[in-house]
Amino acid sequence: MRARTRTARRQAVVLAAVASLGAGLLAGCADDGGDSKSPSEGGGGGGKTTLTLGLFGAMGFKEAGLYAEYEKLNPKIKIADNVIQQNANYYPPLLNHLTTNSGLLDIQAVEVANISEIVSTQADKLTDFSKVAGVDKSKWLDWKWAQATTKDGQTVGLGTDVGPTAICYRKDLYEQAGLPTEPAKVGALWAGDWAKLVTVGEQYKRKAPKGTFFMDSPGGLLNGIIGSEKEKFYDASGEIIYKSNPAVRAAFKLTAEAAEKGLVQSQTQFQPGWNSTIANSKFATISCPPWMLGTLKDNSKPESKGKWAVANAPKGGNWGGTFLTVPKSGKNVAEAQKFVAWLTAPKQQATLFKVQASFPSAPSAYTMPEVTGAVNEMTGDQPIGTIFAEAAKSAPVQVIGPKDQIIQEGLSDNGVILVTKGKSEQEAWDAATKTIDNKLDK
Amino acid sequence: MTTRHDTAVPPVKEGGTAPGRSPEDVSPAAEKKRARLSRRWQRDIRWSPYAFVSPFFLLFVAFGMFPLLYTGWASLHQVELTAPTDMNWVGLRNYTRIFDDEFFWNAAKNTLTIGIISTVPQLMMAMGIAHLLNYKLRASTFFRVAMLAPYATSIAAASLVFVLLFGRDYGMINWALDTVGISPVDWQNDKWPSQIAVSSIIVWRWTGYNALIYLAAMQAIPHDLYESAALDGASRWKQFIHVTLPALRPTILFTVVVSTIGASQVFGEPLLFDANKGTSGGAEHQFQTLGLYLYEQGWVAQHLGRASAIAWTMFLMLIVIGIINYVISRRLRASS
DSSP: OHHHHHHHHHHHHHHHHHHHHHHHHHHHHHHHHHTOOSTTOOSOSTTOEEEEEEEESSOOTTTTTHHHHHHHHOTTEEEEEEEESOHHHHHHHHHHHHHHTOSOOSEEEEEHHHHHHHHHHSGGGBOOGGGSTTOOGGGSOHHHHHHTBOTTSOBOEEEEEEEEOEEEEEHHHHHHTTOOOSHHHHHHHHTTOHHHHHHHHHHHHHTOOTTOEEESOHHHHHHHHHTTOSBSSBOTTSOBOTTTOHHHHHHHHHHHHHHHTTOBOSOOTTSHHHHHHHHTTOEEEEEEOHHHHHHHHHHSOGGGTTOEEEEEOSSOOEEEEEEEEOBTTOSOHHHHHHHHHHHTSHHHHHHHHHHHOOEESOGGGGGSHHHHTOOOGGGTTOOOHHHHHHHHHHSOOOBOOTTHHHHHHHHHHTTGGGGGGTOOHHHHHHHHHHHHHHHHOO | OHHHHHHTSOOOOSSOOOSSOOGGGOOHHHHHHHHHHHHHHHHHHHHHHHHHHHHHHHHHIIIIIHHHHHHHHHTTEEOBTTOTTOOEEOTTHHHHHHHTOHHHHHHHHHHHHHHHHHHHHHHHHHHHHHHHHTSOOTTHHHHHHHHHHHHHSOHHHHHHHHHHHTOTTTOHHHHHHHHTTOOOOOTTTSHHHHHHHHHHHHHHHHHHHHHHHHHHHHHTSOHHHHHHHHHTTOOHHHHIIIIIHHHHHHHHHHHHHHHHHHHHTOOHHHHHHSTTTGGGOSTTOTTOOHHHHHHIIIIISOBHHHHHHHHHHHHHHHHHHHHHHHHHHHHHHHHO
């Protein structure tokens, strides 16, 4: 009797274990199906179409409430995104997926430094927006439209934001260093010439609050200067000219000079160490495309909110900006195109600026109240829309090439940063060009 | 084997034959059938082992062999990631240029130095820890499991924590150094500090793993060896030197080989130690390993041909290392 109950009990235990295990597995499966983040889940989820976006950095569509709004307008659509922190980690797999034409999401973002390469090598894998209903070429800045258009007139991506560059500075630190704090006056200090900005840096250093630097990083200054040049790394015919272009060398020299004088902190942008310098308010000035305000916001402690202001850069320039593409191999191509067209329409771009400070690539948005009246947590009550709009209009139409990103990263991250480590300008330049050439050499 | 053969012959189902096997009862048809079944059985016994092991080999051919050969083929071409089917024959050029590619040799040197400053302390510490764990102590299972915790942690998580610890301006290690009066070290941008920092991630992750391997080997050493050594008046240290170490020789050799191979492929730790530009291994490539350089050429610069040549060169270097290991191990075995 005893023995029997024991086996019966054991059987019951085993059964219970199996049952709970099975239930767990089933629950696991159900979980996967319900919250379909996987790109392959096209039409699942109760008759709803799930559109998937591959994004990088802080693009902020979700934060700006744009997904929710579109889902409300289109009850049959569900939107899910997959955000990778840095473009450096996002782009190589994207390119790999494009060349093999598999594993792509419905919508894929492409950074401006990569768009030329995508346009020239992967256009056949992407859908053409120029023929999509409701997409009006005239809504975009001409050059923004042209950047995503192939020679034979296929437009493979729609522009979201651009990066008209201004200068952000800390009002409190400027005041302590005896510099003006009014945006107009500050802008006037260096109007027209980046070298004047470095001079202001020297003034700042003389009375600087202890432990602070004038600028955050050599790379940031270099990118600001180069972004205001019409030709940087490629000439109009597509030849690589970064080594012979006097403007690039001059920008490198000026940055190296600022580094030698101890005006810029020895940091590489977007690294944990650099993030901490934001959190600890260790620098007073930064080359500032609108999206940089988002980076400042993400890394700042609450007490530095409202202490920043935006002034005109010495010369208007552009740094950054993104496109959205729809791969042909996606499962919901038509719906994805519709969504991208909606997401990049002037109205939505203006909303994005209001929330995320990503500056519109559609000029008609520049006069919308969302832009003209926009204030940012970091810059207090200063209306920043007008300054960035001015910068966007004065920015040169830049020649971009397929390997812009490699050249830019090489100059800043493997080049001018070395000056802060005690290398001479010439040594830093040699190191940078050697690295870049090695990466360009097929 | 033979008996199994007999009993496994399937019984004849129809035809009214008596059980057992009396050949005269068997009709020609049944005979044929049996012969057929028997042949099938023969084939089965001959070929099914191959079928059972085939999944591995098929997968190996698909995911090991093919990429290996394809990489070799690609290494003879100029081919870009943007158009992998568009190959341009260049012969051995991708190999010959490696000889004067200073980035390759820099990476090779870094791989070697990082390999040494991670493997040597790692194995020595593992040995020490294993020796301590081999004593009777309370909650020994807990300690043994705890040893494996770093190994079970993902490289990514561990490296990101180490990056914060090794931060130049706000890192905990520099803060600790500062409190004892040592000026802060730029762990990321200076050559040796950055290599030491990267090595420390590797040491942290793998020491416990090796310690457990040593511990397992130590427990196989007969206890009476220690007892008689103790009777002879050998101290604990003497016991370790004269009993434990000799008995562990094959295990040590195994861990050395495995660690060497691991060290020559170091990738994740240096990649994540430089969270932003990753593949260049620091501003001056001061901790760029061969694995990183390969990845940089292939996936950042998008030169598949060059990357393939680097991969094959690394492969050949590993074979050389393997041969050296083999020679040394034979010498050791001969001497013991």
